[in-house]
Amino acid sequence: MELLKMFLTFAKVGVMTFGGGMAMLPILEREIVDKNGWATAEELTDYYAIGQCTPGIIAVNTATFIGHKKHGTIGGIVTTLGVVFPSLVIITVLAGIITNFSHLAWVANAFAGIRVCVCVLILNSVIKLWKSAVKDAWGCGIFVIVLLLAVFLDVTPVIFVVLAALAGVTIKSLEARK
Amino acid sequence: MIFLRLFYEFFMTGLFSVGGGLATLPFLQKMADDTGWFTRAQLADMLAVSESTPGPIGVNMATYVGYTTGGSAGGILGSVLGAVVATLGLIAPSIIVIVIIASMLEKFGESKLVKSAFYGLRPASVALIASAGLSVALEVFVKPGIANAKLDIAKLVTFVDWRALILAAVLLILTRWVKFTKKLHPICFIGLSAAVGILFKFAGA
Structure with missing residues (x-):
């Protein structure tokens, strides 16, 4: 029964995602962390980090993670199918009816407005996740360094994720030695 | 059999594109050149639609390409089948890889090493999300x-x-x-x- 609920919830997340996987984050926070408690904010941060380094798109990777956590392999498959289900229906219907959907004036205007909202929602998510992810001065340092490098350098996020994990291991082992 | 080929092409796209949905774009461009299923101009239109409909962009693109390609093979039924097959192909590698990683995390997640790795990783993850948000903000404002x-x-x-x-x-x-x-x-x-x-x-x- 919970599997059905997970499928429907992730389908809802899919419908409410406007833009890439990042735009999905605020919706996931509301539906998965706050409402259903299927994952914590920390876990969601972890899934996003891993999802950026593994094959496939982040939205799908995160869905698989949460489903797997609750119900193993079947859960991972169910949530992933849930998150892609609305795309299948919407694109199939739209492609059948109008080919130049995105050229419609009101669609372009609506999405220009939505993009503003997505910025604000991502900012809110960042503030919320920051509180659970950054525990001390070391964490603060990693955040600032990675943010600056990611903004100014055009390199794959995989490098940052690997280096940050190594930094975490180094810091903790230094602390243990003291 | 075009549907098998469609599944295979999108499976490879899902397997090798790392990062957000836009990471699939270069693979789709190559697919257009190699298979002749659709043109690059059609692809640009599909991208515009995928960006202006709900759902993750990568998934929308796969569905759309599958729909277009399947349609030329077998009418409306072919379209729907193509959309489903392409989407399943795209997400299959994700499911396999993530299930393996998640199982390993369940096994070793409590280990000290993994915990300290995540201690460093979490701030970096939030920073990457912030940087993605910033690049959207730059475009918007x-x-x-x-x-x-x-x-x-x-x-x-x-x-x-x-x-x-x-x-x-x-x-x-x-x-x-x-x-x-x-x-x-x-x-x-x-x-x-x-x-x-x-x-x-x-x-x-």
């Missing part, structure tokens, strides 16, 4: 062509999209400080912004 403006404050100001900035300020207040609205579902604010965008012609269209 700054008009194109700012690179040509000299460091002249009076000129720079004309490149700021003030209407977008005002909407953002209002949204920020509503989502963070107004007691009655801050608990509302994010989709309410998305809907509101879409309405404002249409009403005030945000895209200038």
Whole structure:
């Protein structure tokens, strides 16, 4: 029964995602962390980090993670199918009816407005996740360094994720030695 | 058998594109050149539609390409089958890889090593999300062509999209400080912004 609920919830997340996987984050926070408690904010941060380094798109990777956590392999498959289900229906219907959907004036205007909202929602998510992810001065340092490098350098996020994990291991082992 | 080939092509796309949905774009361009299923111009249209419909962009693209390709093979039934097959192909590698990683995390997640790795990783993950947000913000609040403006404050100001900035300020207040609205579902604010965008012609269209 919970599997059905997970499928429907992730389908809802899919419908409410406007833009890439990042735009999905605020919706996931509301539906998965706050409402259903299927994952914590920390876990969601972890899934996003891993999802950026593994094959496939982040939205799908995160869905698989949460489903797997609750119900193993079947859960991972169910949530992933849930998150892609609305795309299948919407694109199939739209492609059948109008080919130049995105050229419609009101669609372009609506999405220009939505993009503003997505910025604000991502900012809110960042503030919320920051509180659970950054525990001390070391964490603060990693955040600032990675943010600056990611903004100014055009390199794959995989490098940052690997280096940050190594930094975490180094810091903790230094602390243990003291 | 075009549907098997479609599944295979998207499986490979899902396996080798790392990162967001836009990471699939170079693979789709190559697919257009190699298979002749669709042209690059068609692909540009599909991208525009995928960006302006709900759902993750990568998934929307796969569905759309599958729909177009399947349709040329077998009418409307072929279209639907193509859409399903391409989408399943794209997500299959994700499911396999993530299930393996998640199982390993369950096994070793409590180990000291993994815990310290995540201690360093979490701030980095939030920073990457913030940087992605910043690049969207740059597109939204700054008009194109700012690179040509000299460091002249009076000129720079004309490149700021003030209407977008005002909407953002209002949204920020509503989502963070107004007691009655801050608990509302994010989709309410998305809907509101879409309405404002249409009403005030945000895209200038």
